[in-house]
Amino acid sequence: MNSREQILGKIKHVAKADSPLPDIPDFEFAGKIKERFVKSMQGNKGEVIDMAGLEVFLKSNGFSKIISLAKGLEQLSTRTLPDNPHELADLEVAIIQGQFGVAENGAIWLTDADLGLRALPFITEHLVILVSEDSVVSNMHEAYKRIGEQHSGFGLFIAGPSKTADIEQSLVIGAHGAKSLRVVLV
Amino acid sequence: MSHPIKAQEFLSDPAKAKWHDETLWFVRDKRDAITKTIPEWEQLRDLASQIKDNVLANLDSYLIEFEQKAKANNIHVHWAADAEEHNQIVLGILRQHDCNAIVKSKSILTEECHLNPFLEKNGVEVVDTDLGERIVQFLNQPPSHIVLPAIHLKKGEISEIFHEKLQTEKGNEDPTYLTQAARIHLREKFLSAKVAITGVNFGVAETGEFVVCTNEGNADMGVHLANVHIACMGIEKIIPRRQDLSVFLRVLARSATGQPVTNYSSHFRSPAPGKEVHIILVDNGRTDQLAREKFKNSLKCIRCGACMNTCPIYRRSGGYSYSSVVPGPIGSILSPGLDIKKYSSLPFASTLCGSCSDVCPVKINIHEQLYEWRQEITAAQGANAKSISMKIANGIFSTPFAYKFSGEMLRGALKILPEAITYSGLNTWGKQRDLPEVPKESFKDWYKKNRK
Numbered sequence: 013m014n015s016r017e018q019i020l021g022k023i024k025h026v027a028k029a030d031s032p033l034p035d036i037p038d039f040e041f042a043g044k045i046k047e048r049f050v051k052s053m054q055g056n057k058g059e060v061i062d063m064a065g066l067e068v069f070l071k072s073n074g075f076s077k078i079i080s081l082a083k084g085l086e087q088l089s090t091r092t093l094p095d096n097p098h099e100l101a102d103l104e105v106a107i108i109q110g111q112f113g114v115a116e117n118g119a120i121w122l123t124d125a126d127l128g129l130r131a132l133p134f135i136t137e138h139l140v141i142l143v144s145e146d147s148v149v150s151n152m153h154e155a156y157k158r159i160g161e162q163h164s165g166f167g168l169f170i171a172g173p174s175k176t177a178d179i180e181q182s183l184v185i186g187a188h189g190a191k192s193l194r195v196v197l198v
Numbered sequence: 199m200s201h202p203i204k205a206q207e208f209l210s211d212p213a214k215a216k217w218h219d220e221t222l223w224f225v226r227d228k229r230d231a232i233t234k235t236i237p238e239w240e241q242l243r244d245l246a247s248q249i250k251d252n253v254l255a256n257l258d259s260y261l262i263e264f265e266q267k268a269k270a271n272n273i274h275v276h277w278a279a280d281a282e283e284h285n286q287i288v289l290g291i292l293r294q295h296d297c298n299a300i301v302k303s304k305s306i307l308t309e310e311c312h313l314n315p316f317l318e319k320n321g322v323e324v325v326d327t328d329l330g331e332r333i334v335q336f337l338n339q340p341p342s343h344i345v346l347p348a349i350h351l352k353k354g355e356i357s358e359i360f361h362e363k364l365q366t367e368k369g370n371e372d373p374t375y376l377t378q379a380a381r382i383h384l385r386e387k388f389l390s391a392k393v394a395i396t397g398v399n400f401g402v403a404e405t406g407e408f409v410v411c412t413n414e415g416n417a418d419m420g421v422h423l424a425n426v427h428i429a430c431m432g433i434e435k436i437i438p439r440r441q442d443l444s445v446f447l448r449v450l451a452r453s454a455t456g457q458p459v460t461n462y463s464s465h466f467r468s469p470a471p472g473k474e475v476h477i478i479l480v481d482n483g484r485t486d487q488l489a490r491e492k493f494k495n496s497l498k499c500i501r502c503g504a505c506m507n508t509c510p511i512y513r514r515s516g517g518y519s520y521s522s523v524v525p526g527p528i529g530s531i532l533s534p535g536l537d538i539k540k541y542s543s544l545p546f547a548s549t550l551c552g553s554c555s556d557v558c559p560v561k562i563n564i565h566e567q568l569y570e571w572r573q574e575i576t577a578a579q580g581a582n583a584k585s586i587s588m589k590i591a592n593g594i595f596s597t598p599f600a601y602k603f604s605g606e607m608l609r610g611a612l613k614i615l616p617e618a619i620t621y622s623g624l625n626t627w628g629k630q631r632d633l634p635e636v637p638k639e640s641f642k643d644w645y646k647k648n649r650k
């Protein structure tokens with residue numbers, strides 16, 4: 013008997029009372045969705061900016077290694093997306109389009125279609141995500157309703173820049189992934 | 199070694215012990231504050247608990263569904279009955295890819311299986327990439343907390359080991375500086391690893407996808423740069439539907455650290471073009487625990503660590519005092535199922551205050567199970583010093599003459615007994631307590647004299 017049969021057999025032999033799977037209700041959301049999204053993102057140490065703010069950010073830092081996949085902002089790219097993610101190691105800025113935001117926690121949903129390469133939003137030094145104001149949903153229940161049966165090899169909620177508090181619980185931004193996250197609300 | 203002895207070691211540095219206690223309480227406070235902002239919090243705990251009950255009642259069919267869907271998504275599915283088989287499967291995949299260096303993100307299951315020493319013995323370099331785990335790996339220590347692996351260390355100790363291993367400035371204890379040094383060191387490892395290993399927070403039967411949650415982004419850095427991703431998952435991590443993630447992602451980070459959600463919640467469904475994903479479904483004692491009616495609920499755990507942060511014993515005794523991979527209240531009900539002799543002191547490392555059950559996001563009755571384990575362990579141990587003295591006391595209290603005689607004798611004896619005997623190591627009661635002053639006479643004698 014292989015391990016699969018052994019494990020499944022052992023489970024089968026345990027007497028189990030039936031326990032119904034609950035329906036997940038739509039929980040009401042008090043407050044304004046857009047304002048709450050901004051507040052959540054700021055709480056996660058992300059910045060919320062507008063198009064003008066993006067221009068200032070890119071210019072004032074003099075970035076020269078940029079990949080932009082966001083709709084309408086492709087011209088900001090200074091290089092094309094490589095085939096091999098290792099070539100992204102020195103990337104300064106990645107600009108991508110988020111599918112929607114979640115007000116209660118600031119999370120933004122992205123899939124393979126938005127990322128080009130799965131490593132992109134992690135390996136870049138700075139990350140910029142465009143989110144349409146109208147796309148923001150209230151909570152995670154609404155978020156998964158919106159995702160529905162969407163089929164992507166990889167899907168991801170990003171809620172802030174990479175961070176850690178593993179040294180004496182002191183918050184440090186920029187652990188292994190992007191050192192900063194800017195969300196452009198459009 | 200038993201919990202009280204290890205706890206004593208931890209308490210030998212009172213300043214550090216106090217810091218540990220206060221820091222974990224601070225995390226507990228953050229958890230409380232954020233849960234108060236969610237009006238439906240208690241309803242979410244009920245839902246999370248009910249979903250997990252349903253999982254435990256249908257675990258075999260959900261596992262079969264998960265396997266079928268994952269295979270259809272081009273994921274290789276393996277089954278491991280125990281730790282040894284799990285480790286052999288990992289090694290087999292590494293050999294197949296001619297790989298002798300891997301990066302690994304936080305996975306309590308691989309700690310449970312002692313994967314690191316196994317791989318190292320077989321010539322594979324293992325790099326833990328979570329900052330806290332990398333720190334304890336440098337020190338050859340296991341994590342002392344399942345969410346905050348290096349919570350037992352002060353920044354001075356971390357600065358010292360980083361100076362030795364990463365050549366950081368001597369005496370520089372700035373957390374930002376130290377984190378930056380680790381970032382540079384680990385980036386090199388991420389860029390050169392061919393295989394990345396992760397744990398799994400949730401496996402979704404309906405879709406065959408699995409979800410990994412981190413704040414640092416280390417799991418994704420490893421996985422997306424490597425050619426092969428190996429995900430190690432305990433069989434109880436299955437959930438039925440994609441929409442169930444909405445409940446669990448709402449409660450997990452809030453319970454763990456008081457954040458609204460982890461920075462990265464990654465959903466892996468099929469490999470990127472040209473890459474490989476393996477998932478190993480591990481039993482290692484879980485089906486045995488499922489068969490124990492009183493204790494099977496412990497399998498609902500989502501590893502948030504909230505019960506540790508709130509526990510008055512954990513906070514004041516440290517993770518290592520439990521000598522088990524999962525410490526704290528939840529570890530004290532999981533570990534005796536694996537080895538009742540080795541972990542016999544753990545269910546007693548509790549005040550049974552019930553705070554653990556109050557904060558548990560999936561409503562495991564932790565303190566009741568601690569009590570139940572005490573019954574099992576006491577029955578398995580048979581007579582001990584305490585049960586013998588209780589039997590003697592029973593005899594004394596039920597016989598008036600014996601009661602009067604032993605009272606007189608003890609009043610006399612306690613006056614002349616040297617403190618070295620009263621507070622000897624054999625009398626654990628005397629370690630933290632003083633005996634009250636012995637009265638000159640018994641109440642009965644006093645009454646006879648004064649109420650004639």
